[in-house]
Amino acid sequence: GDSVTQTEGLVTLTEGLPVMLNCTYQTAYSTFLFWYVQHLNEAPKLLLKSSTDNKRTEHQGFHATLHKSSSSFHLQKSSAQLSDSALYYCALRASSGSWQLIFGSGTQLTVMP
Amino acid sequence: EAAVTQSPRNKVAVTGGKVTLSCNQTNNHNNMYWYRQDTGHGLRLIHYSYGAGSTEKGDIPDGYKASRPSQENFSLILELATPSQTSVYFCASGAGQGEVFFGKGTRLTVV
Structure with missing residues (x-):
């Protein structure tokens, strides 16, 4: 079946440094890929x-x-900025006739001053 | 801005009790979804719907039922709640291949 893999559960870095969050996926169909961001309690x-x-x-x-x-x-x-601290999800929508949106396990990004 | 409203926002239920989580959207979207969010697991799809009267099983449907009585409303029902169903539940709506819009979530605690 379709799946999304985010290898880093937690990323901590210093303000001003570059950010890279990994996402790989598996599907047999043509795809839409998404990144969602979730700030605390939102x-x-x-x-x-x-x-x-x-x-x-x-x-x-x-x-x-x-x-x-x-x-x-x-x-x-x-x-990176301090305000980028959040939970980031990669998600896949496979155009198999189903409109399921499959999420990875998420990467918590923490940016330190 | 797309609007998805969940109720209640917080719920404490007893083991073995029945719980109904409600979701209303004013976006006129055909597709609606229920996810649960747990640390280390991300957002996992429980049930989804293509329109009024339809419900489909997602990845983790066991212990949950869903109901879509109208375009606007999509409910998640726990007939016999268990402590393992303690989680944060998100409802979302979307149209076709576009983005989905999430509600603010319901924090459910089963004691």
């Missing part, structure tokens, strides 16, 4: 989405590129 909200191979998508200083050859959709930012 609902998850969409950060980025893509279905186009090798095209960079950007929002709020974050960017990601869908690479179908490696089944990856890593989230990056050039310089």
Whole structure:
């Protein structure tokens, strides 16, 4: 079945350093990939989405590129801010006729001063 | 802004009791979802729906039922609540291949 893997459960880094959160996926179908961000005691909200191979998508200083050859959709930012501290989810919607949205286990990003 | 409202926001239930979590959306989205969120597991899909009258099993449906009586409303029902169902539950709605919009969550504690 479809699945999403986020290898880092917890990432801690210093303000100003680059951010990279890993996401790989498995599906037999063409895909939409998403990054959702959840701040403490809030609902998850969409950060980025893509279905186009090798095209960079950007929002709020974050960017990601869908690479179908490696089944990856890593989230990056050039310089972390304290306000980026949050839980980040990678998610997959496979166009198999089902509109399930499958989430990875999440990566908790903590940015220290 | 898309609106998904969950009630109650907090609930304490007794083991063996019946619990109903309610969700209402004003987005006119066809698809609605129930997830539970647990540390280390992320968001796991319990049930989802394509429209009024339809419910489908997600990845972890055991111990849960769902009901979609209308386009706007989607309920999650725990007929016999157990302590292992203590969690934060999120409802979401979405249309087609677009993003889904989440409610603020319900914190359920089963004692």
